[in-house]
Amino acid sequence: MLYFLQQALNGLHIGAIYALLAFGYALINGVLHRTNLAHGAIFAFSGQTMILVAVYGWQVLWLTLPATITVAIIAALAYAALIGMVLSRNVFEPLADRSPNIIVAATLGVSIVLMELSRIAADTHDFWLPPLLSTPIVFTQGGGYQVTLTVMQLLNCLVILATLAVAGLALARSHFGREWRAVSDDPAAAALCGVDARRVFRGTVLVGAVTAALAGILAALYFGNIGFGSGLVFGLKILFVTAIGGYHAPTRAALGAFAFGIAESLWSGYFPIEWRDAWMFALLAAVLVLRMAGQETQKPAQP
Template sequence: MLYFVQQFLNGAHSAALYALLAFGYALGNGVLHRANLAHGALFAFAGQTAILASVFAWNVLWLALPATVALSVSIGLLYACAAAVIVSRLVLSPLAERSPNAIVVATLAVAIVLSEAGRIAADTRDFWLPPMLATPVVLASDGRYDATLTLIQLINCAAALVCVGAGALLVRQHAFGRLWRAVADDPTAASLCGVDTRSVFQRTMLLAGAYAAASGIMAALYYGNLGFGAGLIYGLKILFVSALGSRGEPLNAAAGAAVFGFAESLWAGYFPIEWRDAWMLGLLIVALVLMKSTSGTKATI
């Protein structure tokens, strides 16, 4: 029984990362109305930037570990948010107004550019961070076996919960949330009512990029490394999960992604892990097909 509890606890950390990434994706998708393949790339780009900043701060600047982590987190967020602003202003905003269907292709190109930028900056090498805050915290025990989470897992879970909760309050109770819903529902009507749709669009994409960056940095600090192709895999998972049931609600997307994280962890605990991604993506595709066939409507990604 405690083995199941341990796998469930492991899933809590994956669920937190997926929920954070999905919340940001749903925010951006609300104003884009098209699949954004660059969202996962921002996730990986932020994580890789944080790792490179850590290597530089530790080996060149000779900073202490807390200062190294603080600097790497700050630089990762800064670079990812800057990339989100540039992509929003130069790529997404013009296409959303003139050729919305080109957004899918454009975001794929952006994803390739960000992935290659990370690879070139790292000189095609993998840098690994040392284990941080890896002290296990016992959450359940039967005297023979302990179910634990490490300190960094608990911190990541708490940080993700705070970020998603704050984002949900922003969308539901703040003036920005009302403007976001207006632009997401009908940008033309919102513009006729005096809403600066371009400003709302760009602020939304910046916020979505910040959520992707936060998730990527948390993943990098926990795993110690983030591969160049990780953004595509994470991005596809979040895209399918959001298509299944977000219904224009970022909180719904986050909840669905959290469930997916738990399911993925349970799969890894009981089935061959090398087949995990293939089976989980396959199950998501089957669920999308079944949902479309039973509802008679097209799932929005």
């Protein structure tokens, strides 16, 4: 029982990171209505950028560890905001009315560019952060076995929970949230009602990119490193999870991604980890097919 509890607690952390990614993805998809493969790349690029800036601040500028981490986080968020602005104005807006496949190809190209920029900037080397706030906090114990989470894991979960709570509340009750729902439903009708659809679109992409960057930063702070190609894997997972939870419901997508993270952690604890991603993708695909089949059967018959 204690072993199961430990795996479930581990799932809380990775599930929280998935939830933040899914929230940002669903937020953008609500106004884009297209598959965006660049979201996971922003996640990995921001984590890599934070690590590289931290290494530079520590080894070259001789900053203290808190100072170099702070500067690195600010730099990663700034780069993510810049990427979000470039994506919205130079990729999404010109291609939004074209075939959905064009957006898929364009964002795949953006993903490759970001991965290659990270690889070139790091000179194809893996840089690692030192263990940060790795003191274990014991929740329960018995028979010589302790159920723990580190301070960093708890801090990450609290930051993500606070971010999602504020973002969800703002989306539900703020003026921007009402405009986002209007543009998501029908941008032309929203424009006729006086809503600046372009401003809402650009603001949404910017917020979505920053949430992906925050997830990448928190993941890098805990794991110490993020691989160059991990963005594509994370992006595909979030794509499938969000498809099941709902592309136009960011909060529901976040809850689905959180549950997926717990399930993934439990698989890692009880089954061969090398088969984890393959089986989890298969499970997501099966659930998606069953959900689509259920929606088809619920449609009213055509006269």
